[in-house]
Amino acid sequence: MNTHFARRAFLKKATTLMGTLAIAPFILNSITGTISNKGTSRYQTKTPRINPAFRIQILKDGSMEIFTYQKPDSKISYYFDGIEADILLLISENKSLDANYNLLGNQYSLSETECKGKVELAMSEFEKKGLIYYGELMLVKKTGSDHE
Numbered sequence: 001m002n003t004h005f006a007r008r009a010f011l012k013k014a015t016t017l018m019g020t021l022a023i024a025p026f027i028l029n030s031i032t033g034t035i036s037n038k039g040t041s042r043y044q045t046k047t048p049r050i051n052p053a054f055r056i057q058i059l060k061d062g063s064m065e066i067f068t069y070q071k072p073d074s075k076i077s078y079y080f081d082g083i084e085a086d087i088l089l090l091i092s093e094n095k096s097l098d099a100n101y102n103l104l105g106n107q108y109s110l111s112e113t114e115c116k117g118k119v120e121l122a123m124s125e126f127e128k129k130g131l132i133y134y135g136e137l138m139l140v141k142k143t144g145s146d147h148e
Contacts, residue, residue, distance in 0.1 A: 046134035048123065050092050054131060064088060066131055078129065083108050084122045091132060097123075 050056065050066075057065045064085040067077035080088060083104060090100055097119055105115040126132045 047094075048091050048097070048126075048132045048134055049094075050088070051131055051133055056088070056092055058085075058089075078131065083118055084125075087119060087122050088126070088131070 054066050054068045057067070059065060061081070062085065063079060063081035065077055065079050066088065067075055069075050086104060086107070087097065090097060101112050101115050101119075104110070104119070105112055108115070108118075110118065123132070
């Protein structure tokens with residue numbers, strides 16, 4: 001009976017050790033990821049991109065319409081003007097938002113902190129609406145015909 005108890009104790013310790021080793025990389029990655037990204041926003045660490053399902057149309061007055069078709073007779077569109085339109089234009093051209101704070105600030109008479117706040121607010125709004133995503137290029141498979 002003593003060998004049976006020793007075997008159980010060994011198996012318990014071995015499974016605990018193996019479970020810890022299996023989970024450790026994920027825990028360390030989440031801890032270091034939260035520490036390293038604590039002072040930065042999401043779009044500074046990953047590249048924002050326009051959702052490929054949407055199309056952009058720049059209007060004559062400088063405003064922008066971004067739209068998509070869900071069904072042949074169902075169009076979803078959003079209109080943006082001002083700083084939001086310029087932010088979307090920078091994203092569509094794959095330009096860095098960090099490098100263009102001064103440009104946006106001068107164009108709209110904003111300080112750098114005000115400009116960062118407006119950009120953060122606009123980016124969260126775009127993400128909620130599904131207009132942008134972060135990370136690698138999204139591959140889209142076209143099916144059916146265009147509905148324009």
